[in-house]
Amino acid sequence: xxxxxxxxxxxxxxxxxxxxxxxxxxxxxxxxxxxxxxxxxxxxxxxxxxxxxxxxxxxxxxxxxxxxxxxxxxxxxxxxxxxxxxxxxxxxxxxxxxxxxxxxxxxxxxxxxxxxxxxxxxxxxxxxxxxxxxxxxxxxxxxxxxxxxxxxxxxxxxxxxxxxxxxxxxxxxxxxxxxxxxxxxxxxxxxxxxxxxxxxxxxxxxxxxxxxxxxxxxxxxxxxxxxxxxxxxxxxxxxxxxxxxxxxxxxxxxxxxxxxxxxxxxxxxxxxxxxxxxxxxxxxxxxxxxxxxxxxxxxxxxxxxxxxxxxxxxxxxxxxxxxxxxxxxxxxxxxxxxxxxxxxxxxxxxxxxxxxxxxxxxxxxxxxxxxxxxxxxxxxxxxxxxxxxxxxx
Amino acid sequence: xxxxxxxxxxxxxxxxxxxxxxxxxxxxxxxxxxxxxxxxxxxxxxxxxxxxxxxxxxxxxxxxxxxxxxxxxxxxxxxxxxxxxxxxxxxxxxxxxxxxxxxxxxxxxxxxxxxxxxxxxxxxxxxxxxxxxxxxxxxxxxxxxxxxxxxxxxxxxxxxxxxxxxxxxxxxxxxxxxxxxxxxxxxxxxxxxxxxxxxxxxxxxxxxxxxxxxxxxxxxxxxxxxxxxxxxxxxxxxxxxxxxxxxxxxxxxxxxxxxxxxxxxxxxxxxxxxxxxxxxxxxxxxxxxxxxxxxxxxxxxxxxxxxxxxxxxx
Ligand SMILES: Cc1ncc(C[n+]2csc(CCOP(=O)(O)OP(=O)(O)O)c2C)c(N)n1
Ligand code: SF4
Ligand SMILES: [Mg+2]
Numbered sequence: 001x002x003x004x005x006x007x008x009x010x011x012x013x014x015x016x017x018x019x020x021x022x023x024x025x026x027x028x029x030x031x032x033x034x035x036x037x038x039x040x041x042x043x044x045x046x047x048x049x050x051x052x053x054x055x056x057x058x059x060x061x062x063x064x065x066x067x068x069x070x071x072x073x074x075x076x077x078x079x080x081x082x083x084x085x086x087x088x089x090x091x092x093x094x095x096x097x098x099x100x101x102x103x104x105x106x107x108x109x110x111x112x113x114x115x116x117x118x119x120x121x122x123x124x125x126x127x128x129x130x131x132x133x134x135x136x137x138x139x140x141x142x143x144x145x146x147x148x149x150x151x152x153x154x155x156x157x158x159x160x161x162x163x164x165x166x167x168x169x170x171x172x173x174x175x176x177x178x179x180x181x182x183x184x185x186x187x188x189x190x191x192x193x194x195x196x197x198x199x200x201x202x203x204x205x206x207x208x209x210x211x212x213x214x215x216x217x218x219x220x221x222x223x224x225x226x227x228x229x230x231x232x233x234x235x236x237x238x239x240x241x242x243x244x245x246x247x248x249x250x251x252x253x254x255x256x257x258x259x260x261x262x263x264x265x266x267x268x269x270x271x272x273x274x275x276x277x278x279x280x281x282x283x284x285x286x287x288x289x290x291x292x293x294x295x296x297x298x299x300x301x302x303x304x305x306x307x308x309x310x311x312x313x314x315x316x317x318x319x320x321x322x323x324x325x326x327x328x329x330x331x332x333x334x335x336x337x338x339x340x341x342x343x344x345x346x347x348x349x350x351x352x353x354x355x356x357x358x359x360x361x362x363x364x365x366x367x368x369x370x371x372x373x374x375x376x377x378x379x380x381x382x383x384x385x386x387x388x389x390x391x392x393x
Numbered sequence: 394x395x396x397x398x399x400x401x402x403x404x405x406x407x408x409x410x411x412x413x414x415x416x417x418x419x420x421x422x423x424x425x426x427x428x429x430x431x432x433x434x435x436x437x438x439x440x441x442x443x444x445x446x447x448x449x450x451x452x453x454x455x456x457x458x459x460x461x462x463x464x465x466x467x468x469x470x471x472x473x474x475x476x477x478x479x480x481x482x483x484x485x486x487x488x489x490x491x492x493x494x495x496x497x498x499x500x501x502x503x504x505x506x507x508x509x510x511x512x513x514x515x516x517x518x519x520x521x522x523x524x525x526x527x528x529x530x531x532x533x534x535x536x537x538x539x540x541x542x543x544x545x546x547x548x549x550x551x552x553x554x555x556x557x558x559x560x561x562x563x564x565x566x567x568x569x570x571x572x573x574x575x576x577x578x579x580x581x582x583x584x585x586x587x588x589x590x591x592x593x594x595x596x597x598x599x600x601x602x603x604x605x606x607x608x609x610x611x612x613x614x615x616x617x618x619x620x621x622x623x624x625x626x627x628x629x630x631x632x633x634x635x636x637x638x639x640x641x642x643x644x645x646x647x648x649x650x651x652x653x654x655x656x657x658x659x660x661x662x663x664x665x666x667x668x669x670x671x672x673x674x675x676x677x678x679x680x681x682x683x684x685x686x687x688x689x690x691x692x693x694x695x696x697x698x699x700x701x702x703x704x705x706x707x
Contacts, residue, residue, distance in 0.1 A: 024477045026474060050485070054474065055517070057516070058513070061470035064474065067463055067474060068461060069478040073478060074481050074482060091463065200478075201488050201492060203490040206434075211451040212462075213451045
């Protein structure tokens with residue numbers, strides 16, 4: 001049974017957590033994630049879940065406790081944003097290397113400094129190389145759906161990795177949206193019970209975890225993490241299909257929007273994809289063959305799907321809501337350009353950094369991007385590879 | 394209380410094959426404490442430091458029970474998580490065996506970088522024991538000062554130089570800080586007295602809620618004494634009242650050992666290379682200041698324990 005409800009992104013994520021009813025949640029408040037922790041605490045206080053909620057004294061401890069819990073054999077979660085994720089940095093890598101299936105929503109917010117509470121993706125991008133799976137969500141519906149699928153992806157025996165479920169701070173987390181939620185039983189059946197393989201609380205088979213790993217094994221262990229990331233792609237696809245059967249909403253690694261015959265395309269994560277799709281529709285009405293590519297999964301990187309989706313396009317603009325300070329563009333730009341290089345199709349790829357610290361991305365900004373792409377397509381000339389959108393210069 | 398003979402028959406949870414230095418206090422402390430666990434499984438948590446690095450070199454382990462090392466500063470939070478998992482899985486009928494949770498951290502991982510994580514774990518009331526293995530410096534990274542390093546000690550980041558004679562600050566009183574969390578049990582012990590260690594470990598393990606043990610765990614490398622003299626050096630720490638043995642049980646402070654006579658602190662300092670510079674002519678005032686620190690701390694402790702605040706007879 002499904003029902004349409006009006007929820008904010010944070011409420012939708014908390015709702016998913018309630019239905020998953022994990023064994024342990026350890027979390028610490030930070031804007032704009034705070035509501036998730038608050039709402040979940042009220043579920044605990046009112047007996048709507050029987051999760052052990054550990055109200056830790058920092059995000060470093062939140063992830064550390066989640067690691068302890070998951071290593072203990074529990075289904076464990078945490079949640080954070082921005083500075084909280086930055087504080088967790090050290091232990092997120094450890095969670096991944098221990099192959100612990102910890103699911104954690106990250107409500108994307110700019111990193112200090114200067115301090116700011118609004119959306120950008122610098123927090124998530126800071127951990128793109130940590131070995132966790134990163135899912136992105138365009139709206140509250142996707143955040144809810146991703147949370148439920150994340151549990152299965154994380155715990156799959158071919159994967160066993162943490163999964164970070166991203167959504168845009170305030171834009172998605174605080175805006176009321178209409179979405180379809182599944183009934184508790186459907187979710188319960190879908191996520192199933194967690195059966196850990198090797199865990200600390202297995203009295204018959206004690207284990208040591210977190211061992212000191214020298215040059216004779218460390219490299220192989222890192223390589224195994226790569227294998228798990230590779231395997232995750234197929235797992236994500238399978239689970240996306242299975243989720244489609246219970247919800248009517250099927251998920252893959254990317255969403256291709258009107259790319260089949262597109263001349264020009266925008267690549268963008270999270271909520272801005274909605275804006276971009278709206279602009280593409282308008283342009284299509286005026287005869288411009290515009291399309292949008294939204295990676296749902298950013299780590300592992302869906303290079304084959306992206307290459308396939310963009311192979312016929314003449315000019316691509318990658319929109320990055322994070323800066324790398326490399327002076328040669330944002331993080332997604334580097335990845336996309338890398339993937340298209342093999343095609344030798346001379347696809348022009350440009351980069352726009354947008355929305356840092358919560359700066360709005362307006363329809364006219366995206367329209368301007370498409371216009372510039374059309375110019376590139378027509379002239380074959382790129383004047384400037386990396387630009388900033390909506391910035392006073 | 395178990396006899397030594399009985400204890401020698403307990404199945405060891407920390408076994409040979411580890412690579413701690415010969416005569417390291419950590420191995421002795423850990424065995425003594427784990428031997429006090431009766432009729433339960435154990436999950437050991439461990440902070441980064443000599444103990445972890447020497448006992449879990451992949452693919453080997455010296456731990457005969459479940460063991461988790463996470464990072465340097467988060468043994469408190471990590472063991473909290475394991476304990477929360479235990480409660481959750483037990484409540485949901487997924488496991489039925491009884492477990493105890495014991496975390497070990499060095500003084501660096503406990504007094505300094507891990508203090509917040511430990512404080513949080515204590516405040517939340519997890520049913521855990523946290524054991525600090527205090528050797529008074531960051532030994533694993535090559536003997537740097539910590540806030541547990543004794544006044545005057547020569548370490549690689551508080552070197553005894555031409556102008557500054559070793560560490561200038563007195564030690565942080567961590568056991569008192571832990572007691573101030575109003576936990577069920579906090580105690581200070583030392584390995585020269587196995588009965589004291591055993592009794593306190595047993596209490597810490599058996600009380601409901603969080604417990605803390607601070608164990609003086611000598612490091613022959615960092616302290617630079619004659620390695621076989623570990624029991625003697627620990628005993629001197631206790632007899633000179635540098636390391637008093639006491640416990641705080643449900644808020645009640647109790648002194649566990651009162652030296653019969655006044656042993657000057659220099660007897661503890663003298664056999665150790667880290668204090669050698671203090672014994673150069675002209676540095677008498679430095680030793681005098683250390684003695685004053687020891688004496689005033691001792692008097693304050695006696696007062697807290699409800700004893701007459703007086704120094705032992707000379
Ligand atoms: C965040 C972090 N900072 C620094 C280190 C380096 N480090 C590892 S062990 C250690 C010192 C350990 O000292 P202590 O806790 O006293 O344990 P000991 O080795 O003396 O038993 C340090 C500084 C680290 N591993 N992690
Ligand atoms: S350096 Fe010190 S603490 Fe480390 S193993 Fe050797 S004796 Fe033990
Ligand atoms: Mg130390």
